[in-house]
Amino acid sequence: MMDRPNDCAPVATGGKTLTKDQAVAILTARVSPIAGTETLPLEAALGRVLAEPVVSTLDVPGWDNSAMDGYAIRHADLSAHDGCLAVAQRIPAGAVGKPLAPGTAARIFTGAPVPEGADTVVEQEVCEASDGQVRIPLEIKAGANIRRAGEDIRAGAEVIASGTRLTPAHLGLAASVGVARLVVHRRLRVALLSSGDELALPGEPLKPGQIYNSNRFVLMGLLQTWGCEVVDLGIVADDLESTVAAMARGAREADLIIASGGVSVGEEDHLKPAVERLGRIEFHQVKIRPGKPLVFGEVQGRPLLGCPGNPVSLFVTAVLFARPLILRMQGVAGELEVRPLRIRAGFDWPRPDRRLEFQRARLERGADGELEVAVYPSRSSAVLSSVAWADGLVQLQPGQVIARGDPVEFLPFAELFY
């Protein structure tokens, strides 16, 4: 096979390797939210991105209601009747009582509307009830135990902004204002390409020199957790024509193409020339470890992200770069990257890298019971067990030396997988 130049000048950087932040800025600036929405019942909208805001037509709660099982009273009646009131009515949740007659109490239950004229609810534990009467301690505070109309949501308020990825709480919130259907962006279609002559699918016997395609499953899983529709382009042979053909199919069938492998400099790496054949490369290196060779470009009008084939590098580049790219295309508004938490290091890091480094990490309890973060013993980008072991990534700045006990930056998977 012919040797070929492996470089293509990155447009935005004058040929320099990009920092992670520069790369994310370019990725997210080059794409825009996809067109197309659908209207879904709440039951089907979990994880989707809202395309039209939810505005409440109601106050929630709709009326003053009781926060306790007990007695609704007019506070001024207590001193006038020495704390002893006749129980004149019973108001369970779902019912509406009569106006409170002077000198009486209403038996009331949590969530029931406070009757007109009552200004206080007294929990039953402090009351003594017998023979249709209730005795209430005089020191009860006026206005106690009432949830006020509109204290959660006011009619006319925007309760969920457009661009929000819907969590269970958002679905509940929409339901609480009576909204049954939501307008969401259509699912982003992402084509997945696994390059490598050595790859076989689990379930197949391995021929000599073959390995199982694990990247496909890592990427599919991530794409599914991010709410994408996956178009699997399968395993693509290490030759230019097959790579070009797979990419062209990806560009026809999906909004975005994500490839694994073949992004490095060997003559078995065909991703870059294939992108150049069909479109252009915007950058091909980022100053991080692992994951330095990372290709971003455009193929027949579709964005393409080529992640390195080493399994850990693939994972790291997917959560750092594919995620914000996807969120932007899905129409998610606001912050697209996860902000690192600062957590105490449970490890020493005496020999830092010159690149921004991502270590597989796990939250643990130190000897004193305080939260700290441990890193996996191997730094190898080929050890996928490290990712399964971890519950986040530690982010180490170029040249940053860490002594046990220092604060370090931690990116939790719980956020990266969302």
Ligand SMILES: Nc1nc2c(c(=O)[nH]1)N[C@H]1C(S)=C(S)[C@@H](COP(=O)(O)OP(=O)(O)OC[C@H]3O[C@@H](n4cnc5c(N)ncnc54)[C@H](O)[C@@H]3O)O[C@H]1N2
């Ligand atoms: N001379 C140089 N060689 C390499 C460099 C370099 O700068 N100069 N960079 C190294 C780094 S760093 C990385 S990362 C890798 C990137 O590799 P590629 O993206 O070209 O990927 P491949 O060569 O196809 O594969 C690398 C490695 O990963 C395994 N692999 C690939 N696909 C899968 C898959 N779907 N499932 C599981 N494992 C996969 C593959 O068998 C190789 O072992 O390049 C270095 N080399």
Ligand code: MOO
């Ligand atoms: O960047 Mo490679 O990703 O260091 O193994």
Ligand SMILES: [Mg+2]
């Ligand atoms: Mg390679």
